[in-house]
Amino acid sequence: MGTLNLHHLRLFRAVAHDGTLTGAARRLNLSASALSSQLKALEAALGQDLFERRGRGLVLTEAGRIALDHADAIFRTAEDLSATLRETGGVRRALRVGGLATLSRNFQMQFLRPLLGRADVEIVLRSGSQTELLRGLDALALDVVLTNLAPARDAASRYLIHRLAEQPVSLIGTPRRVGQGAPIATLLASQPLILPTAETAIRGALDALIARLGVVVNIAGEVDDMAMIRLLARADAGLAVIPPIVVQDELAAGILVEAHRLPGIVEVFLAVTLDRRFPNPLLGGLLARQQEGV
Template sequence: MAAMNLHHLRLFRAVALEGKLTEAARQLNLSQSALSSQIRMLEATLGHDLFERQGRRLVLTEAGRIALDHAEAIFRTAEDLSATLRETGRNRRALRVGALATLSRNFQMSFLGPLTGRGDVEIVLRSGSQAELLKSLEALSLDVVLTNLPPSREGETPWMVHSLADQPVSLVGTPARVGPVTRPLSALLATEPLVLPAMDTALRASFDALASRLGVVPRIAAEADDMAMLRLLAREDLGLAILPPIVVRDELAQGLLVEAARLDGISETFLAVTVARRFPNPLLQELLSRAHPAGNPETLTAPLP
């Protein structure tokens, strides 16, 4: 087989994604005949037809689908190499971190703490939805995604899921609301208004199961899917909030909030999601080794959202 021309492979990918030779040629600033000739040369090199025509569209053959999968992997690796080597020789290295918008800021800072303040490190933080962040991770524009939502196991993208911390969860409120006398958990849940995580969160599901076991119908003062908002609502004394103490670490230290009760059997798991890379960011490896020195990440196969 003749040596493969990566230029031809790039043109093939453009046609495969567009589905029309004319549109791909316009995008690539080539004539349609020149592009068609280049595709035929690639097919001759590979020994297989890559497209078949269905109406006005070009549809990938089985060989074409295999070729596109490999082309995507080749160009992702090239982009990864380019991004990594651009950092070589620079005084400052970058770590690109995506964090779920609703994730505890205190936890994020605890995870990144070993790198903060270092003159040779630039930390680039981006928040967003799980779907947005995983797409950026797949495209290698992020090194890691911090989340409390495990990616789906379905699909073909292998996420590497690192368990960073398993934080306890408590009822937290102002000293005035909690009072000086310790009250049983069932009494607190039955008498005090509550600030709860949103219905579609794992933490809320765990709390609802606990309330059901105790035979308590909670008085809901507010719901929020954002840890920062739960923290603010607790400080404003709308009720007792269900959240990990790490979220209100500063308020607990200052006495603005206190723990009324620990919710035994309920915890919040914080995760770091990565993808396998030929050139992993050494800054990320440093953080992961500190957070989880002895274990290996679990590999989940998950779809692009």
């Protein structure tokens, strides 16, 4: 086998992740024919077919899957090294943070607070779905993902999952709606509720609590965004099931009040990182500070 051409390997990786020759060629700003010829050159150098065509798409052969594993490792290491050395040599260091779109903004600010205002630090904050953010983490475009959903792990996973905090979940509403200290069961049965969606851990625990109490509830809304639950609670659309940290400013101002802590229901905040050879030096201090409750 001849010397491996890393340019060809990079093109192969792009096609493997895209799944189509035309799509990868468009993103790489190459013609499909030029890309195809360079893939053939790589296959010739390796002595193996890397793809088989199925319909309009390309599927990796067994050799292709092995090649992709190695290609991912090679380019992640190169990107990791480049990013680390580039930041180390500069005056300002960047921390690239992905925040789940539905996660409490107040919690994200609390996590980042030690770095806010520092002249030597640039914070790059991206919001998105769990899938989008983990993809960015895998590609080293992000240093950490803040989430309340633990990603699946297996023997090949490089994810490190850091438990940062555990927040209580409460029944919260306007003073008018909460009234004068009614029991939890009475409020759940008598007031419209603004709830997280069914796939969340909070909702599963709440449904179990409702079943234990034997009450029938009136659901005013099911919302997958904590910021929207906060706005609906402020608008007096119903009682919200929400961690108090999400509405801490409204609670402090008396716009909303906490009727009850919901027994046995918590939200867990996590930071997901990769097992990297060159981790971002800004991140270690943040994780340690958060986990120590400072």
